[in-house]
Amino acid sequence: MSNTGVNQVVWSAKQQEFVQKWRELGVAWGIPPAMAAIHGLLMTQEHPMVTDEVMSFLSLSRGSAHTQLQALVEWGLVYPIKTLGSRQVRYVAERDSWQMMSCIARQRKKRELDPLLELDAWKRSWASKTDGLEASAVLDKTLDGVLAQASAVDGVLGRLLAEDERWWEQWLLRGLRRN
Amino acid sequence: MSNTGVNQVVWSAKQQEFVQKWRELGVAWGIPPAMAAIHGLLMTQEHPMVTDEVMSFLSLSRGSAHTQLQALVEWGLVYPIKTLGSRQVRYVAERDSWQMMSCIARQRKKRELDPLLELDAWKRSWASKTDGLEASAVLDKTLDGVLAQASAVDGVLGRLLAEDERWWEQWLLRGLRRN
DNA sequence: ACATAATTTCAATTTAAAATGAAAGTATTC
DNA sequence: GAATACTTTCATTTTAAATTGAAATTATGT
Numbered sequence: 001m002s003n004t005g006v007n008q009v010v011w012s013a014k015q016q017e018f019v020q021k022w023r024e025l026g027v028a029w030g031i032p033p034a035m036a037a038i039h040g041l042l043m044t045q046e047h048p049m050v051t052d053e054v055m056s057f058l059s060l061s062r063g064s065a066h067t068q069l070q071a072l073v074e075w076g077l078v079y080p081i082k083t084l085g086s087r088q089v090r091y092v093a094e095r096d097s098w099q100m101m102s103c104i105a106r107q108r109k110k111r112e113l114d115p116l117l118e119l120d121a122w123k124r125s126w127a128s129k130t131d132g133l134e135a136s137a138v139l140d141k142t143l144d145g146v147l148a149q150a151s152a153v154d155g156v157l158g159r160l161l162a163e164d165e166r167w168w169e170q171w172l173l174r175g176l177r178r179n
Numbered sequence: 180m181s182n183t184g185v186n187q188v189v190w191s192a193k194q195q196e197f198v199q200k201w202r203e204l205g206v207a208w209g210i211p212p213a214m215a216a217i218h219g220l221l222m223t224q225e226h227p228m229v230t231d232e233v234m235s236f237l238s239l240s241r242g243s244a245h246t247q248l249q250a251l252v253e254w255g256l257v258y259p260i261k262t263l264g265s266r267q268v269r270y271v272a273e274r275d276s277w278q279m280m281s282c283i284a285r286q287r288k289k290r291e292l293d294p295l296l297e298l299d300a301w302k303r304s305w306a307s308k309t310d311g312l313e314a315s316a317v318l319d320k321t322l323d324g325v326l327a328q329a330s331a332v333d334g335v336l337g338r339l340l341a342e343d344e345r346w347w348e349q350w351l352l353r354g355l356r357r358n
Numbered sequence: 359a360c361a362t363a364a365t366t367t368c369a370a371t372t373t374a375a376a377a378t379g380a381a382a383g384t385a386t387t388c
Numbered sequence: 389g390a391a392t393a394c395t396t397t398c399a400t401t402t403t404a405a406a407t408t409g410a411a412a413t414t415a416t417g418t
Contacts, residue, residue: 012314014305021298027404028291030209032376044318051395061378066396068377087385087394095317097324112207119200126193135191138274139223145276206374211406230365240408245366247406266364266415 011057015044019058029104030111034060035068039077039093048081048090076103102161109157116150119143190236194223198237208283209290213239214247218256218272227260227269255282281340288336295329298322 019040026036037058042049049057055065069091072078077100081090094100123143160168198219205215216237221228228236234244248270251257256279260269273279302322339347 014309014314015318017301017305018318021301025294025298028294034377043321044315046315046317062395063379063397064377070396085386089395093321095321097321097328100321101325101328115204115207119204122196122200130193135193136223136225138225139194139197142222142272142274142276142279146280149276149280213407241365242367242409243407249366264416268365 015041018044029108032068032071034058034064035071038065038068039072042072042078042091042093045093048092050088050090054091075107098166105157106161109154109161113150113154113157117147117154120147120151123147194220197223208287211247211250213237213243214250217244217247218251221251221257221270221272224272227271229267229269233270254286277345284336285340288333288340292329292333292336296326296333299326299330302326 019037022040022043023033023037026039027033029036038054038060041054041057051062051065051069054060054069055062058065060068069078069080072093073080073091076094078091078093081092083090094103123140198216201219201222202212202216205218206212208215217233217239220233220236230241230244230248233239233248234241237244239247248257248259251272252259252270255273257270257272260271262269273282302319
């Protein structure tokens with residue numbers, strides 16, 4: 001049977017609004033709308049959901065629902081739950097906010113920071129070729145600064161995102177709540 | 180005359196590669212390719228450039244060159260220089276790497292963090308309507324955590340980006356260079 | 359006031375990313 | 389070992405964002 005209908009799925013106006021907002025937020029963060037929407041939906045749901053439920057709640061195609069659920073699992077924002085005695089997979093969102101934001105930060109680091117850090121190697125590869133007389137002193141100077149900052153941020157992030165090290169959470173939240 | 184040809188424009192292979200890389204980086208950061216490319220180009224140039232030069236160096240249309248130069252000025256990454264006795268405007272990139280990254284961070288905060296912070300007000304507006312019995316306890320709990328973290332990050336960023344307060348730079352760079 | 363040289367605007371086009379949906383692939387049960 | 393129930397893939401279409409280019413606008417010098 002395709003729908004056991006065990007869990008009662010809630011879909012209030014508040015939840016719909018939230019999903020809408022989360023989708024928009026996602027777009028601003030460079031996340032595919034459907035992916036953000038699915039994540040938002042799962043955040044509002046007490047119980048795991050099945051692909052077909054996600055599809056109908058958000059009016060998504062099967063392809064999109066599937067692909068984006070995969071991506072969410074890949075990111076660690078959603079857990080796939082294999083139902084015993086059925087091929088069906090059900091999905092739940094990570095509930096811990098710190099864990100959740102860490103997942104997002106990790107992906108963004110990979111997409112945005114790491115390529116910037118690679119410029120360092122690139123710069124050095126040119127340094128050997130054009131040793132001494134540089135083509136653009138201005139660029140080199142600014143770039144050095146940028147790369148220093150980038151690796152500093154990388155260091156901080158590395159520590160912040162180290163799994164099982166959550167003292168940072170306390171530090172961050174306690175020390176700086178008032179703003 | 181349209182081209183006084185005073186400054187010698189340099190356009191080496193290294194610079195071209197850099198612009199290419201900077202453009203790609205820009206895309207990963209959610210910045211329009213042309214905008215990032217222009218910024219990259221200006222970073223490599225000792226002297227201010229005129230719109231037509233930018234256009235021909237990057238093979239851009241006038242419309243795009245203009246719009247993106249405006250955006251760069253708006254962000255504070257590029258300064259417009261009005262030539263005396265001519266309508267022509269010349270553009271130079273900000274040279275200070277800290278300043279540069281601050282500009283970018285400020286824009287990203289506006290685009291990505293501020294909308295997240297607004298969820299707090301949204302959440303409160305629902306709290307009054309549905310006082311007590313909530314539609315989704317799971318959501319509320321996770322969301323509280325997310326918002327706490329968001330405002331913590333907001334606090335840190337606020338201090339980091341406060342103009343004329345650069346002790347952070349030292350702190351960030353010195354304390355964490357090794358990684 | 360006129361002509362020129364620049365900037366600015368914006369409807370139309372292009373481009374890249376995301377979504378679709380139908381077909382192909384795989385477990386699971388009978 | 390079929391048949392069923394679900395998942396996965398991918399060529400095509402859609403959508404949103406960026407770019408174009410030509411026309412409109414505004415500043416500057418004669």
